[in-house]
Amino acid sequence: MEYLKAFITGGIICIIGQILIDKTKLTSARILVLFVVAGCILGGLGIYEYIYNFGGSGATVPLTGFGYLLSKGVIEEVDKIGFLGAFTGGLKASAGGISIAVLFSLLAAIIFKPKEK
Amino acid sequence: MDTSESKKKEYQKSVKNLSPNSPIIKNCIWAFFSGGAICTFGQILNNYFKSLSFGEDNTALLVNIVLIGMSAVLTGFGLYSKMGKHCGAGTIVPITGFANSMVSPSIEFKTQGFILGLGAKMFTVAGPVIVYGITTSIIVGIAHYFLAG
Amino acid sequence: MINMQKRLGKHTVNIEKPVYIISTAALAGKKEGEGPLKDYFDYIADDIMFGEKSWEKAESKFFKKAFDMALKKSGKTYNDIDYMLSGDLLNQCGGSTFGLRDFKIPFLGIYGACSTFGEAISIGSMLIDGGFAQNVLCGAGSHFCSAEKQFRFPLELGTQRPPTATWTVTGAGAVVLSSKGKGPKVTCITTGKIIDMGIKDAANMGAAMAGAACDVISAHFKETGRKPDYYDVVATGDLGEVGKALLKKYLAEENIIFKNNITDCGLEIFDNEKQDTHSGGSGCACSAVTFSGYYYKQLTQNKIKRILLIPTGALINTDISQQGETIPSIAHAVAIEME
Structure with missing residues (x-):
């Protein structure tokens, strides 16, 4: 059941992205920005919590989940250390993901050669 | 060719009529199943790492490591773009798509050197995501401080 | 003078x-x-x-x-x-x-x-x-x-x-x-103007360029007095399916009607269905390679006698396009004939 919920939640979030791509001709870069910002705002408003509770990884794996992570981190940090937490909380919470993506990108670029489509 | 504003408008209308639309239903089905599958895989990893009694934060991080690592390898072998051709948003929206957007320019711009090629171009897509993500989080943090604090 | x-x-x-x-x-x-x-x-x-x-x-x-x-x-x-x-x-x-x-x-x-x-x-x-x-x-x-x-x-x-x-x-x-030798001759040149029909979609270059192609083709027939059937082949550069359909529509409006002698190099060079090239081939090489390889041999082997080649170009500048500009386009017609 947990898996089915993750499947459906993730699938629906991707469908929203697909409709935006096909209907508005937004580039994938814009879609990703939009999804992170949307996830962060929905997280800040406490709405994404519900999606997460229902969908689990279906809510955290899409980029909206990255936005949610930013909002969760920043809120926790503000609660812990006060106003200045607004400037550190988001990046702190997402530090692991970003560092890994940077490292793997660097490694992949060293190992692999560019390819034709 | 008449290039008056009214003719241009009429021309743009004809372009719309004569240009085939993207097969949106088919694309959405692909996006749903591929995106759903990636998320389910994330859930499987999540449960697995939890069963090894990693804490919640560490579990989330480990899931990301595996997904980003897989995306990097698939991108390197040129397979991620092949998947993306069919899956569309199904492979763009998940964290694997974010990783793909960092790995692909890194590989491609390696020929321009490690600093201004690889190092700089790595963030052509991911850069804006991080910029606006962090900015939004700061706004959320400040709003939380004043409204909830 | x-x-x-x-x-x-x-x-x-x-x-x-x-x-x-x-x-x-x-x-x-x-x-x-x-x-x-x-x-x-x-x-x-x-x-x-x-x-x-x-x-x-x-x-x-x-x-x-x-x-x-x-x-x-x-x-x-x-x-x-x-x-x-x-x-x-x-x-x-x-x-x-x-x-x-x-x-x-x-x-x-x-x-x-x-x-x-x-x-x-x-x-x-x-x-x-x-x-x-x-x-x-x-x-x-x-x-x-x-x-x-x-x-x-x-x-x-x-x-x-x-x-x-x-x-x-x-x-x-x-x-x-x-100036000396054997082979097909360049007989007539129609140089196109920059035409911008207000298309912004960089994934639909054929649409951006069809206006320029239409402009230069109608100028060519008007100024030379030739008729569309003067040529065995009229080949645009890289309009693709979408651009070709637009071109035909707007040429018909100017009473320039082709039978079966109009084509596009981008549609000749690839099999869109099999090779998954969507609307067709494009790029500088599209008309260059199609003419130098295919049409030149057709001319020298006397399979065709006259061709009007119209390479088409979308004058995109990535920086200016990102500033929200539309895509200006151009096309040049070259008449090449066997004696």
Whole structure:
């Protein structure tokens, strides 16, 4: 059941992205920005919590989940250390993901050669 | 060719009529199943790492490591773009798509050197995501401080 | 004083003295070498890198080889060539200039996006007709990967190509124009204006360019007094399915109606269904390789007698496009006939 919920939640979030791509001709870069910002705002408003509770990884794996992570981190940090937490909380919470993506990108670029489509 | 504003408008209308639309239903089905599958895989990893009694934060991080690592390898072998051709948003929206957007320019711009090629171009897509993500989080943090604090 | 025998109108000039296309060379990439025109190419590279370290270097090598081969086939030497005209899609015409830097022939770099091949033959023919040159080497080329890298997204990025998108042809085509010799003659040149129909979608270049093609074709028929059936083939450069449909519609509005003699190089070079190239082929190499390989042989083997070649170009500048601008376009028509 947990898996089915993750499947459906993730699938629906991707469908929203697909409709935006096909209907508005937004580039994938814009879609990703939009999804992170949307996830962060929905997280800040406490709405994404519900999606997460229902969908689990279906809510955290899409980029909206990255936005949610930013909002969760920043809120926790503000609660812990006060106003200045607004400037550190988001990046702190997402530090692991970003560092890994940077490292793997660097490694992949060293190992692999560019390819034709 | 008449290039008056009214003719241009009429021309743009004809372009719309004569240009085939993207097969949106088919694309959405692909996006749903591929995106759903990636998320389910994330859930499987999540449960697995939890069963090894990693804490919640560490579990989330480990899931990301595996997904980003897989995306990097698939991108390197040129397979991620092949998947993306069919899956569309199904492979763009998940964290694997974010990783793909960092790995692909890194590989491609390696020929321009490690600093201004690889190092700089790595963030052509991911850069804006991080910029606006962090900015939004700061706004959320400040709003939380004043409204909830 | 303008020579009114040479100038037929605002856009069109008559090439009075004979300008022969005495040889051509068509070099193509692997994908093009699997397409319908595979038997007509002089050389097919089996690797997109062409043995080089980068796509940009591969593109330069295509130029070098194509120009070399056209020269060799013409029987001329480097010393016989008075001018060399070439251009491509890379910034500052990098493909041409780096590929041709060892040739030691006076060089004029030109840019007309994918219409460059038409521009090269136009200027080359005028140089000969004007008595400034006897032999001119003209060419154009493009490379799928370097073009994608410069104009769009990294190749490994998992994006979808919409059905209106075209596929940049990898390769280079070159021709030797000469005042003496044998072969089809360049008889008439219609130079296009910059036409902008307000299209912004960079994934629908055919739509952006069809207006320019329509403009130059109607000017050509008006100023020469020729009729559409004068030509065995009227071939636009890289409009693709979408652009071709638009072109036909707007030509019909100007009462220029073709039977079956209108086509598009982008539709000849690829099998869109089988090769998954969506709307068709594009790029400088599209018309250059299709003419140098396919149509030139059709002419010399007397399968066709007259062709109007109209390479089309979308004058995109990535920086200005990002500022929200529409896509200006251009097309140049060149009439080539067997005696």
